[in-house]
Amino acid sequence: MGASGHIHSEHIGEALTNAARAALTDAGEQWTDLRADVFNALAVEENPLSAYDIADTLSAARGKRIAPNSVYRILDLFVRNNLANRIESANAYLVNRHPGCRHDCIFLICDQCGRALHLDDDKLTSGLRNAASDAGYEGISTIVELRGTCADCRAAA
Known part of the structure; x- marks a missing residue:
């Protein structure tokens, strides 16, 4: 259960x-082949990707x-429709694994x-x-970024 008190549906694969396609089409937008490819490029990565990374992969x-x-326009559409989140400090994007939920x-x-680990803490x-x-x-749009060293990197040091 998230800090906001409700249960998230964390989708994979x-x-x-399917959840992203449904959210986008419910918003009156089309799910095109290029949009699907951009979304899938984001979905298979744990680390944030830039539009240039995605364009190179798709090319x-x-x-x-x-x-x-073209990739930037699609990413902007995804952010507006809660399919992706933008990491402001890196000018990069992460897929939103629960597109039906809106949170800061x-x-x-x-x-x-x-x-980048995405947390939901609506109280904060x-x-x-x-x-x-x-x-x-x-x-107001709230995006909080905290930087440091993850447990895996500390353990590897």
Whole structure:
């Protein structure tokens, strides 16, 4: 159970792709072959990927150049529709493994291996939202990034 008090459905594999397709089409958007390829490129990685990483991977797989601009547009669409999260400090993206749930984002990012762990703690982020609201801000989007060294990298050192 997440810190927000509800149970997440963490999707993997085909179930994740099906959940993403359903979320996007429910939002009135099309699930195209290129969008599916971009989503699947994100879904198989644990580390955040840049649009350039994805464009290179897809270009090699398809045997023709895929422009990073096209990938950026798709990633922006995915972020707007809760299919991916943007790691602001790295200008990179992670797939959202529970596209049906909307939360503010808290990321723990390893400075050594680059892995990013997504946490949900609505109690923490609601405090940030309340502070911003008290300061007169509206339409608040909360993305918290904490950087350090993960347990795996510390153990390998």
